[in-house]
Amino acid sequence: MTKLDQSTGAAQGLALELTDDERAALRELAEELVAAPPALLDDLTWVAQARRASCRLPLRLRQTLRAFRDDAGPTGSLILRGLPFGEDDLPDTPTVRESVERATTVPAVVAVLIGLHLGEVIAYRNEKTGALVQNVVPVPGLEGTQSNAGSVPLEFHVENAFHPQRPDYVGLLCLRNDHAKRAGTLVTCIRQALPLLEETDRKVLREPRFITAPPPSFHHGDRTMPHAVLVGSPEDPNICLDLNATTALDDEAREVMARLKQVLTDVSTALVLQSGSMAIIDNRLVLHGRTEFTPRFDGRDRWLHRVYVHLDNRRTRVHRQDARPVLN
Numbered sequence: 001m002t003k004l005d006q007s008t009g010a011a012q013g014l015a016l017e018l019t020d021d022e023r024a025a026l027r028e029l030a031e032e033l034v035a036a037p038p039a040l041l042d043d044l045t046w047v048a049q050a051r052r053a054s055c056r057l058p059l060r061l062r063q064t065l066r067a068f069r070d071d072a073g074p075t076g077s078l079i080l081r082g083l084p085f086g087e088d089d090l091p092d093t094p095t096v097r098e099s100v101e102r103a104t105t106v107p108a109v110v111a112v113l114i115g116l117h118l119g120e121v122i123a124y125r126n127e128k129t130g131a132l133v134q135n136v137v138p139v140p141g142l143e144g145t146q147s148n149a150g151s152v153p154l155e156f157h158v159e160n161a162f163h164p165q166r167p168d169y170v171g172l173l174c175l176r177n178d179h180a181k182r183a184g185t186l187v188t189c190i191r192q193a194l195p196l197l198e199e200t201d202r203k204v205l206r207e208p209r210f211i212t213a214p215p216p217s218f219h220h221g222d223r224t225m226p227h228a229v230l231v232g233s234p235e236d237p238n239i240c241l242d243l244n245a246t247t248a249l250d251d252e253a254r255e256v257m258a259r260l261k262q263v264l265t266d267v268s269t270a271l272v273l274q275s276g277s278m279a280i281i282d283n284r285l286v287l288h289g290r291t292e293f294t295p296r297f298d299g300r301d302r303w304l305h306r307v308y309v310h311l312d313n314r315r316t317r318v319h320r321q322d323a324r325p326v327l328n
């Protein structure tokens, strides 16, 4: 893994650019899976075939994912570039609410293969109809919403922060960026924010003085009990916070949350994904959001595939019916 060019001055995280040979090998593997019956991303027998195939991803890609799983590094995010598809091969960007991908296309299969090498690809029954691969696209009428169908700036959040079994990783694969090629996924990592917080503030953030509601993408779901924002090792904690859905329960906690928001903003970076790139975000360490952009609804708007990954299937068994990877 190599560090990205840091000419912007901001640490942009870990990155891997596929070589031409690796791209060709990944294309061949993805096409095999596109054709594997029943050619449905959410079918358990198809997922089992994809899981086996994920062991045949190019070696450097497997090594990179394996190292990222051990430690997501100072920024908690990884960018893969040179994935085997181009903007010109794609159909129009969807424009409907709750858009998901059900059929095995090369980009969707690539997202699933990468997710399945990192862990298990999961979804939530009450979000986007439980589909394993979801479309992140601007939707007419939802421009101003704090959701991934919007196009106004999207506040920093841990994905599904309210859920007791939130994803360990979020994968965002870019099929096409916005017309201006400038829309970015914003990321900010608690590892970079922590040194800038006073110990008195850290202590408040370790106490159960916050509650978090489900995001608008969830049709059902309960608010959390009072919870801490920083959890685990005091020197290298996990973070659980959604700036649009987390409420502080008292004045002091509210002030601390405002200071944390400022620090998270100060250390944030924009990952401007272009077609053929994928960001993998460690959802225990990183909050993400999005810059604003102007959709045209002309079939060429920004389009990402999103996948969620869990590291441990057993941990979520109580949330799943039978062996399916869809959580309640």
Ligand SMILES: O=C(O)CCC(=O)C(=O)O
Pocket (backbone or CB within 6 Å): 136, 148, 154, 159, 172, 184, 185, 186, 288, 289, 290, 304, 306
């Ligand atoms: O549009 C993006 O870059 C990220 C949107 C988002 O937060 C998500 O899809 O989870």
Ligand SMILES: [Fe+2]
Pocket (backbone or CB within 6 Å): 148, 157, 158, 159, 288
């Ligand atoms: Fe998100």
